[in-house]
Amino acid sequence: MKKHLPWLIPAVFAVWFLTTLVPAREDKFAFGQFGRLPLLSGGRPQPLDSFARNTLVQIRERHDAYDPVEKRTMSAPEWLAEVMFKPEAARDRRVFRVVSQELKQVLKLPESNVDHGENGKYYSWNQIATEANFATLQEQIGRAVKKEESQRDAYDQAVLKLGNALELFNTLQVSARSQSATNFTAEVTAFYKSLPANEGALIAVKTRYAGKNPDEAKDDPLVREAAKFYDKIGSRGEKLPLLLPPENGHDWSRLPDRMMDLTGGEPLPKAIQAWARIGDAYETGNSIEFNAAVAEYSRYCADTIPAETKKAGREVFFNRFAPFYNAMIIYVAAFLCAVGFWFNFAEWLRVAAFRLVGLAFVIHMTGLIFRMVLQGRPPVTNLYSSAIFIGWGAVVLGMILERFWRNAIGLTVGSLLGFVTLIIAHNLALDGDTMIMMRAVLDTNFWLATHVVIVTLGYASTFVAGFLAIVYIVRGFFTRGLDGNTAKSLARMVYGIVCFATLFSFVGTVLGGIWADQSWGRFWGWDPKENGALIIVLWNALVLHARWGGLVRERGVMTLAIAGNIVTSWSWFGVNMLGIGLHSYGFMSGAFPVLATFVGSQLLLIVLGCLPPRYWQSFKNLPATPTKPSGPSAPVKGGGKPRPAVA
């Protein structure tokens, strides 16, 4: 049996992964096809599926919704269809995640909303947006908005998050049809037929109120007439997704806007008719008509905007593929096998671990490349993708180390870092679209591909060195497993990786300076993120010089390398929490406790590392002669004997 396990375990995971790629069967409404329809939001054409997921993530912190009646999850497109076409039902669905106790009390929400097997964190629009609550919320949001970002506490954040979620929801309800519509197709046709008569009124409204807040104008009878289609859109107009693809010289447009732009002379746009037909079919529960309408509109999109439609289809596949989530799970399995190897030194565990890491890595990297192709960008464009790339780099380094030493240490560290960084990415993705457009100053593939990639590899390698050092201290302090050879091999690994980290963090940081010089003529501006990167460079240089100067020996280097974890996590996340500077994208005070815990744990390990060898399980029986110091001219020679090669 043991002979087959190294193949069997990875094979089981591979098969499991492949099954996740098979789309779920749909017996009534073709929401899968519906999700592939292209629209434009966040500056990029994307499938409705992505748009719906990103919206749900912001509202519910999940990619799906839940139907308590049928006791099943609803896909994101299905939920979006309900929001757009059956607003009444959508307002009763519990999708708003509220966890702040204080906010629940203020809004008089039930403590827990558990029923129908749903967990109690979600509340419906009707529960939250009661008349009494509405005023309260307005007031609370106004108060929180006035505060500076760094001054907002957890409650303020919760208020703003809920406010944003409610607004998003509200916006979506008017994005595809007017809320009061019952037979939208008929309404659209009637409106279109009345155009020659209506046109004058609409133009008058538009010129009179151009650039003004529609709320101010709502008492005007003309506006009331026009508002049939703006129906409660108010100032949110700009936030609607652009559902209508380009046609007849019009660019991507919002449905209500396009309705207002119509003139009697032009034919009623196909896309408007299509959305009306899809909506009416959904509302009346006619799945056959819905599927036919969606299919027809898909064909229309494929004809008019073939590139975008194809890309939307690929992105839907990518969403289902969920490479990073799946890779994360396989990294855990690999980690367990690798650690198991230390306990009983059974080679098959190490081999299984190696193949699992390989499998996860392939999925991880496929996802990475898929994203790059979809976005047309280098791998790192924001905090989310930096996490994915750091994990990728760490796994590469771990596998290289494993090729040389074959003692499962590279695998342990690689799989652990792969898992941790993907978990971080998973949580960062809760902010919404992860493929957001690059703002003007960042819109340069050259610098994203050089500075950002290299500095991120610097982060990755510093973390690898730090985690190798954790292996050293945990194994040495708590177990008897750290024999002389393993200790020496770890020392060499850490040294090598720190060299690598120095090179990458230095070059990456200076390239960032050069980019800054190119962008605003200031090579070095002491921006927090720049400073964080510089600290990593200095720290790595310090480790190298301390070792070359003989100031620290094996354990000393390990302790310093662990401090490198603190330094890097500070630069990666800590500075963003200061809420200042050019790089303070993705301000996240929510992550502060996590970072603090991580730093605390690293400090604890440093303390352990500083304890004399007699307290160490692995060293207490050894004679007290530490390894010789080594200068730059005499790097540590020897190292662990290679384990026998894979049979």
Next chain:
Amino acid sequence: MKRLLAPLTSIRLTVTLLALGIAVIFFGTLAQTEDGLYVAQARFFRSWFSVFSPHDPAWKWIKIPLPGGYLLGTSLLVNLIAAHISRFKFAWKKSGIVMTHLGIILLLVGQLATDMFARESRMSFAEGEWRNYSEDFQKTELVFLSDTTDAAMNNVVAIPDSELRPGAEIRLEPLPFSVRVKEWMENSEPSFRAPMMQKTNAPQASSGIAQNFDFQPATETRTMDSKNIPTALIELVGTDGKSLGTWAVSDWAGEPAMAASAAFSWSKQFGADLAQRIHGLLTKPQTVTAGGRTFTFQLRPMRYYQPFTVKLLKTTHEVYAGTVSAAEPDGIPKNFQSRVLVDHPTVGRREVDIYMNNPLRFGGLTFFQYQMGREQAAASRGTSTLQVVKNPSWLTPYVGCGMVALGLLVQFGIHLEAFVRKKRPA
């Protein structure tokens, strides 16, 4: 001698300096949250010594003395050079280390040079306007313009704000009077002495805009992107020692953008029409007559004149469609672009586009797209601000970075090669 120098060359010193460097950068970054980038930078990085102390009353007792950036940079330079002179003998095996260290020396020296010689200023204009000067973002100057052509004075006499200290008496040759500085406000706030507000206090000065406005000192700004708007109260004294009167001179009046922003806030208080009139009062030229000539004077941002002109032809500001959200109320900017015409008497004319990551390097200066807007009076007319940087040592980081990168590659390459040769993966 060698014994004396030994501590300077020690690697222990290197490690200590690196550790202190990390500490300074860390605390200097923390201080930015409270002091703002500009102040923190001056206190921690452009200084010889510094002390970190949180502003929060509960933690105020913490005081951490630290070396400043200058001290650390210089010490590192000395340590590095001394170590190379005394210890290192050239060997191919160490060529990488030598190159790396030379690159670092170049970077340190380059930054020092930048610190001493680089100058940042800005050029703001609306479409169709041209400039042959850029303006300092922080510094101001008091200028006197003569109504008659006067070769000696070149029409303009400028006194930099560094000389406008309270009590100073400044006598400049071509002017038939001297300037006595009565008060200097580094940052100030104007208030309109509206008749209906029944101001009872006497005007701050005998003539000019002080009849209609009071200027109060305001807290100095700390951030990089906001600026102090200074005001001075001055007295002009004729050659015979007799006072010609007292005036308030303010950047609020001398800088059109500031006057416009003041007018904007008054429009909320008094309505647009009255605000327009108040704006007119604020920007009304102040004059003095002496020696039979009339001089106009104002406090305005310090100007750096160039031997060429730049005309703003067209501004482009694009936002990605569908990116307006709570986090991005104006949408995500896609492009800021200024099309300018550069006109140099000898080099000639050319049209250039300046946009993000694509600056214009011309005449020893670099022009970067900095801000973009619309004129308040005519929203159809775009305005643009270019950051103008003069930095003679701008190339050093490029060369230094290349050297260090190559040096590290060579050195670690040598290590790696030796390692791999001994330990081939089976």
